[in-house]
Amino acid sequence: MSTASEVRGSVREVADLPSPHGVPILGNALQLKPARAHLILEEWxxxxxxxxxFQICSTSLTVWDDSELLQSILRERPYGYRRYSTIESTIAEMGSCGLFSAEGEAWAPQRKLVMQAMTASHIKAFYPKMAVITERLRLRWQRAAQNHQVVEMNDDLKRYTVDVTSALAFGEDPNTLEQDGNVIQEHLKLIFPMIMSRINAPFPYWRYVELPRDRRLSRALVEVHKYVRTLMARARERNRDRPHQEPENLLDAMLQIRDAPGSDITDDDVAGNVLTMLLAGEDTTAHSIAWAMLYLGTDDALQRRVADVSLRVLGEGGVCPSYEALKGLDLCEAVCTEASRFRPVVALHAIESLKEAEHHGIRMPAGSKMFFLTRPAMLDSNKFEHPERFNPERWMHDRTPGRGAHETRAYLQFGAGPRVCPGRHLSTVEMRLVISMLSASFFARLAVDPNSIQEVSAFTMVPNTMPMRLEMRPA
Incomplete structure (x- = not known):
């Protein structure tokens, strides 16, 4: 008997693809647990x-692991493809209509605006403040080491990245590293997991009835939006005292455009981008560094190599002395990059097509929803020599056989194409600063069995915990 695809010829339809068994009406919705979404899709x-x-109610979604196809699709954003539309509506409902979720014609002006704060020259000028915040983190960890306290790296690193992002983009340092209790990071950390949960929900139940977790989110959003509007009010007050001065940060630039005669930018647009920056800066970089600590904290030889490099660059100081000196810390960034190969913070790219296309002989109608798994390509022996080995040095030289070869096009943690992450340079600077400071000042050991560390889909892929014991290195 001939199959449907044979009758139609060589081009197959989405319906011809294999699929896990589901249940009537809901399809695979009950199997796809939000916290394990990436693991379930990898298993399938x-x-x-x-x-x-796979099927979520009446919607069919396809899953791919072709990094070259993903590269080509990302180059066609935002006009040929877009992020999964549910992401935009879910984030908009939370009041964060910023660059991350903007699509189509709304994207380009916001991209230009945000990039003003993320240029290498701006980050270089900001470096002394970053060094101060990194020293603040070092002193926090020093107190923990002296008191024999276990450090929850997830929490401390998110405090650090909130402080850095706020100071760079908004001209205010909230100093969450020296506060305990009701700090802005406590509210921010509730948002990404709920975005993930709502994107995967079969229907928007929260519009009709709020569960306890929805009420917690509502309270957190009230506090976060209050914080954002306060930032905006203080920035306007500062700018009134210096009306002809060039903007010093992203928020100043956005408000200058917002308040110009004839502007079609609203306060809500500004607030959405402020919240987007806080969320992006707080989450992705912090968890990339946290995953790196899993490998540093369980490999003494690796930690010694990183410490030797860091001590040469840092000298007697506890923090990298200058922006220019960062170039000597390639190994610190490479540790984070290699950790992300095994533990990708962006484990999934959710894409929706805006036009009909054919991929791998499969017809994809306009509106098709595609999930791309990023980890399989990064563990592929055709792209990485001995992919099972944790070898950060592979990222410190050209792709040469016999030297831990790597295929940079398979590494998509910052995306690709026109919408490549605008904060990637800031992120790599933070990686070099934190890893060098940690390895130069402390011996770090994971405080639990590494097998107990679980991967959690919370929009990005995060460790459920990362507790470390720190000991001071001898002076």
Missing amino acids: AREFGTPYR
Whole structure:
């Protein structure tokens, strides 16, 4: 008997793809637990191969692991493809209509605006403040080491990145590292997990009834939006005293455009981008560094190599002495990059097509929803020599056989194409600062069995915990 695809010829339809068994009406919705979404999709990829499809109620979604295809699709954003539309509506509902979720014609002006704060020259000028915040983190960890306290790296690193992002983009340092209790980071950390949960919900139940977690989110959003509007009010007050001065940070630039005669930018647009910056700066970089600490804290030889490099650059200081000296800390960034190869913070790219296309002989109608798994390509022996080995040095030289070869096009943690992450340079500077400071000042040991560290899908892929014991290195 001929199959449907044979009758139609060589081009297959989405319906022809293999799929996990589901249940009537809901499809696979009950199987796809939000906190384990990436792991479940990876497991199905091993079972069915890629591409395959799964069903959420009446919606079919396809899953792919082709990094070259993803590269080409990302280059066609935002006009040929867009992020999964549910992401935009979910984030907009929370009051964060910023660069991350903007699509189509709304994207380009916001991109230009945000990039003003993220240029290498701006970050270089900001470096002394970053060094001060990094020293603040070092002193916090020094107190923990002296008191024999276990440090929850997830929490401390998010405090650090909130302080850096706020100071760079908004001209205010909230100093969450020296506060305990009701700090802005406590509210921010509730948002990404709920975005993930709502994106995967079969229907928007929260519009009709709020569960306890929805009420917690509502309270957190009230506090976060109050914080954002306060930032804006203080920035306007500062700018009134210096009306002809060039903007000193992203918020000043946005408000200058917002308040110009004839502007079609609103306060809500500004607030959405402020919240987007806080969320992006707080979450992705912090967890990239946290995953790196899993490998540093369980490998003494690796930690010694990183410490030797860091001590040469830092000398007697506890923090990298200058922006120019960062170039000697390639190994520190490479540790984070290699950790992200095994533990990708961006484990999934959710894409929606705006036009009909054919990929791998499969017809994808306009509006097709595609999930791209990032980890399989980064563990592929055709792209990485001995992919099972944790070898950060592979990122410190050209892709040469016999030297831990790596395929940079398979590494998509910052995206690609026109919408590549605008904060990638800031992120790598933070990686070099924190890893060098940690390894130069402390011996770090994971405080739990590494097998107990779980991967959690909370929009990005995060460790459920990262407790470390720190000991001071001898002076």
